[in-house]
Amino acid sequence: MEVAIIGGGPAGLIASKCLADEGFESVIFEQSKNIGGQWYTEGKRSGMWSSLRANTSSLMTCFSCLRHSNDVLIFPRGEQIEKYLERFCDEFKLRDRIMLNTEVVSVSRDINSDGYEVVYDTGSDSRSRIFSHVILATGRFNKCHMPEVKGYVPGGRLSIIHSREFKGSDSLAGKRVMVVGSSISAYEIGGDIANNSKVESVISICRNPRHVLPKAQNYVPIEAQAFTRLQSLVGVHMGPKAAAESITSFLEDTNEYGAPKPVSDPSQLQVTFGSVWLHQVKEKRIKAMVAEIARVEGNTVFLSNGATEEVDVIIMGTGYELSLPFLSRDIQSTMEVTKDFVHMYHRVFHPDLPNFACVGLFNQFGPYFPVMELQSRWVSMVWKGISTLPPRDEQIANISEFKARWAAAGGAVRTEGFFHHNLLLYAELCGVLPPLNFRPDVLKQLLLGPLAPSLFRIQGHGAYPGATEQYLEDVDNFGLIPDKVSESQLKLFEMVGEVLKTPEMQEAVELLRAEGCASEAAG
Secondary structure (H helix, E strand, O other): OEEEEEOOOHHHHHHHHHHHHOOOEEEEEOOOOOOOHHHOOOOOOOOOOOOOEOOOOOOOOOEOOEOOOOOOOOOOEHHHHHHHHHHHHHHOOOHHHEEOOOEEEEEEEOOOOOOEEEEEEOOOOEEEEEEOEEEEOOOOOOEEOOOOOOOOOOOOOOEEEEHHHOOOOHHHOOOEEEEEOOOHHHHHHHHHHHOOOOOOEEEEEEOOOOEEEOOEEOOEEOHHHHOEHHHHHHHHHOHHHHHHHHHHOOOOOHHHHOOOOOOOOHHHOOEEEOHHHHHHHHOOOEEEEEOOEEEEEOOEEEEOOOOEEEOOEEEEOOOEEOOOOOEOHHHHHHHOOOOOOOOOEOOOEOOOOOOEEEOOOOOOEOOOHHHHHHHHHHHHHHHHOOOOOOOHHHHHHHHHHHHHHHHHOOOOOOOOOEHHHHHHHHHHHHOOOOOOOOOHHHHHHHHHOEOOHHHHHOOOOOOOOOHHHHHHHHHHOOOOOOOOOEHHHHHHHHHHHHHHOOHHHHHHHHHHHHHOOEOOOOO
């Protein structure tokens, strides 16, 4: 059995490693001249710029089998993640499995087996090969979404680029810049440009302002505080309003900064990182408004709110579209590929595509590495026969529910949930989520601690010796676990316990009640 992995970014690399753990051979097809995907600095599809820092911490931007070196920053620079992936390849001897400078031309079903024919171009010739299994790991962010701008003439005085083309603010000295969008890249790039005193002016416009989550609070990465197991239990089991309220306390108050007010409907909670952006809006370094570009004439930009602005460069932080043109029509139709989503069972499998899986083809808010690792472990376990998929009708029902949910949102929400919800889902599917009553002395860590990759090596298939101690060390590094939970935390947990009513939950609730609560001021 041999697996074709399409894509040599983080998803493809961890997929190959997890397959090897279960005895599978794999070939990674990567069209660039090196591995890394978005994190490969010189890659044509890379959205990295010189001063880029990851918006997730080093603890959450790695895999459980290899940690970052000690000299890496809490929020790593882009080149540090690039070097980490290089080290990952060397540590697990992936180099011999990777075909660089190789573009996959087509993937189609093999008419003589349950496998797939992969046609690929090495640059010197085109070849065809049959594989028993295929993993799509091309990444979700591979085709720029560029809205059409009425009146724009390329090559004129006004320049329009996508955020992926932004490589630093030095080239914008003396320029008047407009950044379009409310995505993470739009706010991060806007903040980066406004930091450059040589840039003449920065304007930020968007159609739908988002809530802003800081990258850190009290010097602790926000994902270690807001994306916990307790927060996920509330979000998954208590409905959209409770889910929104559970994260609201971590959000920045945009009114304090004079920034546009985001949508308040909890069913359309859209979040971005952008604390630097907010501070620069408050300091008048960035002029922020709710508007769209109506048309341009020369350097004059006419906005939908009636305003006009003189601009030299427009940067479109308008996101990406999912593009899988190499898949046969049959496979694309089965997966129902759209510009936003693939429609798969839990975004990984499809009952009508045997021996075919997706890793990393989702759009979420929060760290990606741990989720891609658990997706890869799940795929490997299913194909090895360690785990089984439910009947076809159950898988189709899951896909239909996904479509209905996003149709009800009316296209207003284009992400597929938060990191902690997705991560714990795959942990349960893999059977590697330690129960809350695993050890009474670590209950608060399991409930309130960061969902570090080491957590999912404590028990179940693929457990590592010493993983519990490693996880407790990861938790202690942030100093977040109180001696006693607060009254509000216990109340939240009791509410979830009333909904689930499982022995595990009831035992955990009783343990916390027996310990008592800290006052809100002390907690």
